[in-house]
Each structure stands twice: as C-alpha cells, then as structure tokens.
Amino acid sequence: MGSPAALEVRDLSACYGNREILRRINIRIERGEIFGLFGQNGAGKTTLIRAICGRLKPRAGTIAIGGQAIRAGVSRQIGLVPQEIALYPHLTILENLQVFGRLSGLSAAATKDAIGEVIKHTALTDRLRERVEVLSGGWKRRVNIAASILHRPALLILDEPMVGVDIEARITLQNVILKLRDSGVGILLITHDLQQAETLCTQVGFLHKGVIGPQGAPRALLDLAFDGQHEIIIETQLPVSATDEAVLRGRGFSAVEGGQCWSVISNKPLHEITEHLEQSGMATKEIRFRKPGLDSLFLRLADQPGTGFEGPRP
Amino acid sequence: MILAMLRVMTLGLLRDRGALVLAFVLPPAIFVIFASIFSATTSDKLDLKVAVAQLSSTQASQRLEKALRQERTFEVIGPVRSNRAEVESLVKQGAADVGLVIRAEIDDTGAAPFEVLVEPSKLMAGSIVSGRVQELVARQLPDLLLSRTAITFQSVVGTFTPEQSARLAAAIEAGARVSEPPAATNAPGLVATASVGSSDSSGATVTYYAGAVAILFLLFASLQSAATLIEERNSGIIDRIAVGPGGSAVVVLGKLLFLTIQGVIQVGLIFIVAQLVYEVDVTRRLDLWLLITVAAALGASGLALAVATACTTKQQAQTVSTFVVLICSAVGGSMVPRFMMPEFLQSIGRFTPNTWAIEAYYGVFWRHETLSDVIPEIVSLVAMAVVGTASALIVSRRRLRF
16 A cells, blocks of 8 residues: 555535635645645635635644644645745844744754755755845745745645745745655646646646536546647737627637737637638738647636536535 | 844844834833933822821711722722721732721821821822822811811910910910921821822832833834734745645744744843943843733733734724724823822723733732732733734734635
C-alpha cells in the first residue's frame, strides 16, 4: 500500500449560516502532484481553503491531510501561501524564515536546518540578509513560498502565487513549484491563469457556484471536450461593425475582449473560415490557430448545462 | 513560539524611529511638562468631598452641621465624626478631599473654631473650603458671628458705658497711631488650615502626575502598537500562522507579552525621571512599583488587543484608540485631578484604568499605603487584561472563519 494522499476531500459541504457555499466536493491530491483548482470569484475557492485549513467546520463530509483527518494539530501538515505577501516587510529574508519556522512549530535547530534546505529549493541564498520591503515582486513571492514549506508540509496550498510578477520571475517561480512537486509535496494551486496551470498541473478541477465539475489530467480533459477541434482567434484592427459582427456570429464566433478579439472552436478547416472572412472585406489584424486550452474548457463548462456542474442530485 | 512573535515586534520597534520616539522619548518629556505646569495649579470652584468632625456637640455646632450639609460647593461625606484623627485618616486615604474639624464654640476666641485638614496636593481645595466656611458662617449663622465679634469687641472696650465709649475711642485712636494692632485683634481667625502628611505640595503633585502620565502613555503606545495586528490580518500573515500548531492565539499572546514589556520600560523611564529630578522615592518601594506597573501594562495591552481585533481597518483602530485614550485620560484623572471634576464624572472615572493606576501609584508613593491597600486597583487592572485578551483571542479566531 502506497503513502496516503496529500489531500483527500470527500463529500464536503459547507455553509455560512443558511447559505450553502460548497456542495459535496470531492478532491484527491497525491504526493508529488499539482492539482489546479479554477473558478470565478465567488465560486467557493476561499471557503474550500478555509475548510481544508480547519478554520471552517464543514456541515458534512471529511477532509484528510497526509492520511489524517482534520483535527487540532493535523494542520501542521499544511503549508499555506496566501495570495498577499504574508511576510514582515521590516525583517530580512532570513529573519522572516526564522520567525515562520518557529511559528510552524520547529525548534531553533530544526528551523536552521530547514532554512538551509528551503533556500536551495527557492534560490534565495544570495539575498538572505536583505529586508523584504526592498525586494522585487518575484523575490517576495519566492520568500512567500519558502516561509510556508519550512516544516515540510504534506500539502502546500498556493493561492495565486504569481500575481504581479514579470515573465522572468514567473519562470523562476514555476521552477520552484516544480521542484517542490518533485520533492513529494502535494500542491493545491488556485489560479486564474489557466495557461500557466496547463503547464504546471498534473490534475485540474473546475469549481462553479460551490460545485466541482469534471476533474482529471489537463490533456485528457481537453481531448475529451474538444476531440479533433481547434480554436481560431481573430483580432480586428477596429471594433467590428454591425455587419461584420453578424458575419462573425454567423460563423460561430463569440467576442473575447472588447469587441476586437473573437474566437471559435470548430472542426472546420482553417482556410474555409478565413476565406469567408476575406470575402466579407473585414480588416483583420491577426489570425491565430491553436488547440483549445483550459480557458476554453472552463468557459464551455460554466456556460453550458449538462457538463458536470449540476452537482449531485439530492 | 511566543518569543518568535516577541522578536518580530521588537525588531519592528527598533527599526521604526517614529515609534521609538513615541514610545520612549515622548512620555518622559510630556511628564516633565505636566509636572511643571500642575505643580503650581490653583482653582476657585470645586465639587469637593468634605469629612467633618465635631469635637463637642452644642446647639450651635448642630446648626452649623446642618448648614454645612446644605452647602452646594462641597459634599459632607458620611456622618459627622467625633474625633480629628478619623477625619485626618480619611483625608490621607483620599476618601475625602478636605477635612473640616469643628474644634470649639464659635464664640470661643481662644482658638480658631474651624480647622481645615488638607493634603499638600489639594491645597487649593483647602483654601476653597476655608473661604466657603467663613462665607457660610457670615451668611447663615450671623448671630453666632455677631456674638463672637461682640466678645472680641468687649475684650477691647468692655461694656458700653460712657466711660467705655471713651476707652473705645482711645483704642481706635491708638490703633490709628501705632502700626501694631491692638492685642485683641491678634486672636485666631475663624478658620485655621493644617497640612496632612508631608508638607511638600509640589512632591505630591509630581507623584500624582508620574502615575497619570504613565497610564496615559501606556494606553497610547499599546493601542498604537496593537494596530499592527490589523496589518498582519490584511497581509495574510495571520492566515499563514493560523494553520500552524499555535493558531492565531500565538499572535495575540506574543503581542500581549511585547506590549507589556514595552509598557514596563516606558513607565520605568517616567519614574526614573521622577526620582532623579523630583525626588520621588521609587527605589524604596520598587517591589510595589513593579507590581502596579506590570498590572497597568497588562491592562493597557489587553484593552489595546481587544480594540485591534474588533476593528477592521487600521484607520478605524486609530480613531477608536484616540477616543479611548482621550476619554479615559480626561475622565480618569490623567489630565486634571479627579477631585476637581463634577461628581458624575468622578463616578465614571472610577471605571477607567487611569483612575486605578493613578490611585495605586499615588497610594504607594505619597500616602505610603501597603499592598493590601492597593489590591483593588491592581485586581481591576489585571481583570481588564484578562477580559481584553480573552476578547481578542475569541474575536481573532472568529475572524479567521470569514
């Protein structure tokens, strides 16, 4: 028998007062796996995190972390990286790590050892004596993660870990997350960046109005949803006229960004569509062709009934 | 774990010059200013508590007691005592602002019939009572005053015969000629004033304001520092800490420890100045000073943490803090001694940490009270710490749910 799952949520329901926020949620994250959880604002992601952290008592269902049901003390197996930079800005990187090591229950000696290991994972060695307030966004994000893994948690919850960082820092952070995955930590990644999630996650799940939809490996879910289809994205030079809009909608396009970007998922050959648009005289700036991503899948799941977001029947 | 939180707070303070000045430079400076101003304070209208003793009961003294009880400027507290020592004790304990001893019949010219007993820190209260008693006798008991005047007069001129009339004229003439008044005018006045305890009035005032400024800055600094809890909540630090083994309680208890230590150092600096510059003998009663100071610092910290956890933004906390500090300090006697306040404000003031701390410090360093005398004040301060901290723990835990 293998090691227990980093996180196992079974039939979890949670309420605030009489308002049901989560309905029979089931999630399983193995060690060494990154589970991407997506959902619009208000879908119930924050409530789910609170329940997993033991801060909100579920109305029904169970949560186990590293094989142990949530109760006092088990939360020691969780590392939480909040969306904000949850660090003391007036302290140096080293001082922050020392403080959070002690606050996570480690002895002074164990904290010292853990810091030595963590700074290698997160590439923080060069600037340990600098105060957090002078660091760039990318460095702060790395320290933010480092402060949560000192006690070697079974489960690491990353809540939007790459908000506001540049591309270079993003790549560094992605590498940090992948290293953590390889070290055997189970990671719950909450993000709105579905392209990033597609790169990082081994499993994904979609949360919509308190109900979790289909789960699985990103590629498998995409193949299932868009078998043989491709996505065509057209960017126009100006907002389209009413005539052009009618043409686009007639070919199955829907507006993506402010009326100048339109997309369609189709199994028709690309040339058929573009020829038609050229004939209509539409001034296009760019035409892109790609395999549909998780963002397309999420929109389809959220918009269309009968795709797994109906929740369990009472 | 709590020590880790202590370290965070200490480093935060040491690296914030503004907070350092606020915490450790401003308090002694303000204390010196207050002490200088109020050492020589005077006032003319007070709502005073007066303890009265009547050494012999006569018809005249009973009329006088009735008149005293009807007086609006001051309140006669409790029954009229029969000995001076009892009234003196009440004044020393602070239960009465002024003592009034009716020593003899008003027509006895051998001694002043009234003696006002007053603490050096309340000399102005003594002067006011003295003046009011003289006015009261003149206004409401004129017959007694007249008989006293007649006796005095007769001691100079004898009975009103033609011969005595001549002697009166001679005496008036002699009085006009010599600078020294006639012997009879050297008779004691209506009211004599005696100081209770030490006669050093500026020392009493300085001792009072050492405690008053100490509790003022304890509240001020604690409420300011505790507001960092709101920043920690907004930045997700408490979320991160809450998943650890100590939960959010570590944050609250770590801050309580820091604020208490900061408070003890703050008050220590004030009393060092009091000892070095104003000769308040702190070292002789260091044990009681420490006990009161720890209790006061704990109380202020508990209150500050309760406010910080209850507020949702730092701005809100600052507003509430300013309000709490100003109201407690004004009503509790940190700005103006409570005996100068109207009765209803004095009653409200009894429920402020300022009053508890001031009474405890003043009791120990001026009235030379013992531990048992200041236990009620210490218990009140510690109770405030317990209630405030418990409230902060509960509210911070509840906040994590939403």
